Each structure stands twice: as C-alpha cells, then as structure tokens.
Amino acid sequence: MEKAISHFTLNQNSVFSLVFFFLIYSPFSLHAQQEVVEKSYHLTTGDGWYRIVKGTVFTSCKIRIHGINDNNKVTDLTFYVSAMAYDQGGNISIVNNQHYNQNHIDEIRSGTIIENNSRKYAIDVHLVNLDGDTDLKIEAENRVSLVNTPIFNPIPIPEKGLVSISGKSLGIASTRYPIYLGNKVGIGTTNLGSWKLAVNGKIKAKEIKVSTDWADFVFSDTYKLPTLEEVETHIK
Structure with missing residues (x-):
C-alpha cells in the first residue's frame, strides 16, 4: 500500500509540474505577461x-x-x-x-x-x-x-x-x-x-470550369453549321 501511495504521489507531482510548466511557458501566458x-x-x-x-x-x-x-x-x-x-x-x-x-x-x-x-x-x-x-x-x-x-x-x-x-x-x-x-x-x-x-504540386478536384469570351457554342451538338452557300454569301 505504501508503495502504491508513493507511486501515486509521484505521478501527481509530475502532473502538477507539467501543468505549472504549461501555465508559465505556454504561448498564451507569455502573450499575456510580456x-x-x-x-x-x-x-x-x-x-x-x-x-x-x-x-x-x-x-x-x-x-x-x-x-x-x-x-x-x-x-x-x-x-x-x-x-x-x-x-x-x-x-x-x-x-x-x-x-x-x-x-x-x-x-x-x-x-x-x-x-x-x-x-x-x-x-x-x-x-x-x-x-x-x-x-x-x-x-x-x-x-x-x-x-x-x-x-x-x-x-x-x-x-x-x-x-x-x-x-x-x-x-x-x-x-x-x-x-x-x-x-x-x-x-x-x-x-x-x-x-x-x-x-507547386498536383491538384485534385471534382470539377473545374473555365469560362472565356470565345465562341465555344460552335462545338455544341445542337449547333447548326451553315451551308457552303451561306458561307460563300457571308464572305462576299
């Protein structure tokens, strides 16, 4: 029993020492005291x-x-x-x-x-x-x-x-x-x-959207290309 009590006292003192060290030397206390x-x-x-x-x-x-x-x-x-x-x-x-x-x-x-x-x-x-x-x-x-x-x-x-x-x-x-x-x-x-x-390294993303002022709509599947005759008329 005496050994157990001594062991507990030693651990308790160690804890108190650590707490004292933290209170005195922690950045938070230093900011307050300086x-x-x-x-x-x-x-x-x-x-x-x-x-x-x-x-x-x-x-x-x-x-x-x-x-x-x-x-x-x-x-x-x-x-x-x-x-x-x-x-x-x-x-x-x-x-x-x-x-x-x-x-x-x-x-x-x-x-x-x-x-x-x-x-x-x-x-x-x-x-x-x-x-x-x-x-x-x-x-x-x-x-x-x-x-x-x-x-x-x-x-x-x-x-x-x-x-x-x-x-x-x-x-x-x-x-x-x-x-x-x-x-x-x-x-x-x-x-x-x-x-x-x-x-400076790799990038992982679920989605990346690039927006420009270019006419990207011409690449859409629903875009109707002009006929050759219409292109010729436009050039003239």
Whole structure:
C-alpha cells in the first residue's frame, strides 16, 4: 500500500509540474505577461527587404509596424509570428492591416538563417511604394530581438523552413500548410509570377470550369453549321 501511495504521489507531482510548466511557458501566458518594447527607425534606402528581427532558438510574439512616408502614406500592420532557428517552420497570422493611400508592406517572411556558423531566426518585411525617406515605428513583445538598425536587403532566408505571406491583404501562412494570400494565391510556392493562382504540386478536384469570351457554342451538338452557300454569301 505504501508503495502504491508513493507511486501515486509521484505521478501527481509530475502532473502538477507539467501543468505549472504549461501555465508559465505556454504561448498564451507569455502573450499575456510580456511587456511591449518600441523602436523607431528612419529609412533612407528605399524599396527592398528589411530585416527587423534576429534572435536565437525561437520566438512567438505579436509585432505592430507603423510607417509614415511623405506625410500622406500611412501603414499600420499587426501580426503574430512564430519563428525557429532550426528549419522547423513557423506561422505568420495578420490580424490588422490598414493603410492610407498605399500600403508600404507587401510581403513578410520568417525562418532560419546561419550567421557565423550559428543558427538564428529572422523576420523580414518587404517595403514598397517608398517615394522618399520613411519613418518606421515597430512595437513588439520584449521576448523578441528587434535589431538596432534594420538590415537592408539581407541574405534571403533559405526555402527550407521559410514562412512567407505575399500580397497586401490579410492572411495566414505556414510551411506545414503553405497558403499565401493577397491579390494572388500561391500554394507551396512564393514564385507566383504573373499568375493569379500558382500551385507547386498536383491538384485534385471534382470539377473545374473555365469560362472565356470565345465562341465555344460552335462545338455544341445542337449547333447548326451553315451551308457552303451561306458561307460563300457571308464572305462576299
């Protein structure tokens, strides 16, 4: 009986330890407890990629980017992002995307980089429509490492472990379920080219309907072909 009670106590303590660990270290509790840090930047290098976050191991946090360009173009973008330094993917979920005149941000990417033989996670934003100098303010939970100066056009994040959202609308992206939302849609690829839909893989569908302005009705079984005499008269 004593052994049974001791065994039960050990299991109970283990359960309590796991619950305590979850409550303290789960992403939900971290989001609730984390303070917000803020950094302001003055960008003069124009359109391109900017690395705004770089750190070790992993991060899961909320980031807000507020940009002003020439006092008449304003971007306000908020997103949750998780990134890892071990090529294991992550997630980007945009929860707010407002802009006046033109949006400054058309793509976000996160993933693993190698720097000085050390693996790190990085978060980049792609800025466009910058006609001049731009003031950028970034607010983020303090467990993410905001860089002191955004790195302009850094070495791209390798495709392995890359998470990306392209387009100027709300979306969710994951390397495990890769969906890229915007004016174009890419599944399994960020190289959309001029296509509205690009799929890197096979497609299975019950039905696909293609609609054009061509005169496809001439191929119908009920269509009555004109006689040769009618064709001759039409040509003349």
